[in-house]
Amino acid sequence: MSVTYEVVAGVAWLTIDRPEARNALSRDVRDGLWEGTRRFVADPDAVVLVLTGAGDKAFCAGGDLKEMAETALEIPPPDFLPQFGRNVEVRKPTIAAVNGVAYAGGFLLAQQCDLVVAAEHARFAVTEVKVGRGSPWAAPLSWLVPPRIALEILLTGDPLDAARAQAFGLVNHVVPAADLRARTQELAERIAANAPLSVRAAKETAYLGRPDVWDRAEEIWAPVYRSADAQEGPAAFRDKRTPVWKGI
Numbered sequence: 001m002s003v004t005y006e007v008v009a010g011v012a013w014l015t016i017d018r019p020e021a022r023n024a025l026s027r028d029v030r031d032g033l034w035e036g037t038r039r040f041v042a043d044p045d046a047v048v049l050v051l052t053g054a055g056d057k058a059f060c061a062g063g064d065l066k067e068m069a070e071t072a073l074e075i076p077p078p079d080f081l082p083q084f085g086r087n088v089e090v091r092k093p094t095i096a097a098v099n100g101v102a103y104a105g106g107f108l109l110a111q112q113c114d115l116v117v118a119a120e121h122a123r124f125a126v127t128e129v130k131v132g133r134g135s136p137w138a139a140p141l142s143w144l145v146p147p148r149i150a151l152e153i154l155l156t157g158d159p160l161d162a163a164r165a166q167a168f169g170l171v172n173h174v175v176p177a178a179d180l181r182a183r184t185q186e187l188a189e190r191i192a193a194n195a196p197l198s199v200r201a202a203k204e205t206a207y208l209g210r211p212d213v214w215d216r217a218e219e220i221w222a223p224v225y226r227s228a229d230a231q232e233g234p235a236a237f238r239d240k241r242t243p244v245w246k247g248i
Helices: 027-042 065-071 105-112 147-156 162-167 177-192 196-209 214-225 228-239
Strands: 003-008 011-016 048-053 058-060 094-098 101-103 115-119 123-125 173-175
Touching: 003 027, 011 027, 011 177, 048 058, 048 105, 048 177, 058 094, 058 105, 065 228, 094 105, 094 177, 101 105, 105 123, 115 162, 115 177, 123 162, 162 173, 173 177, 214 228
Parallel strands: 011 048, 048 094, 058 101, 094 115, 101 123, 115 173
Antiparallel strands: 003 011
16 A cells, blocks of 8 residues: 555554655555545544654655656646545645655645654755746745745745744744654644644634635746656656756
């Protein structure tokens, strides 16, 4: 299985289990994330969701670029993978336990969770500009971090280490890698012990100020997804060569 689901003391652990590919978002992984998300939403025994990756190198390195090159993916369909609060309603609290790199689609998965606990060696990056792809899902980023930091993340594609991500408010807690699961479980259990209706209302209240800008972002990024460069980036990754950008 590419994604596993287990409940421990009311906490559902949804784990991407593809460490040999840095937990990249293959079709099997995306299907597993959808299945696990729907299971959590319907599971009366699961009060908090923790999303993480197997191994100690990657939370999720993003989309499977080899698969993208093979399928000539342009604009990902609306149900490409679950995006909490956008294409699937998840009213219960969610936590990302980031155990390594969270790049591109992995950044998306961490960003969409309510809280983030990161191992000290974790790294965060929106790398789409380096491979000619799109990141309309990053539209709420300026709500999470200062706008100039959001611009640096989006324009450079360079990673932030866990400490810097915490300083900017993208991460709640940074912990030693060996303590990541235990510390995340502890945080989740503290939330799970609270009154469920109050917790859900608190979550909804916190998101009242988030701009709903995804539709406009999709319009902005559509020409990028349909460009020749969007195919060149994954192809160059597959062929292990430097991409040749044409700006078309």
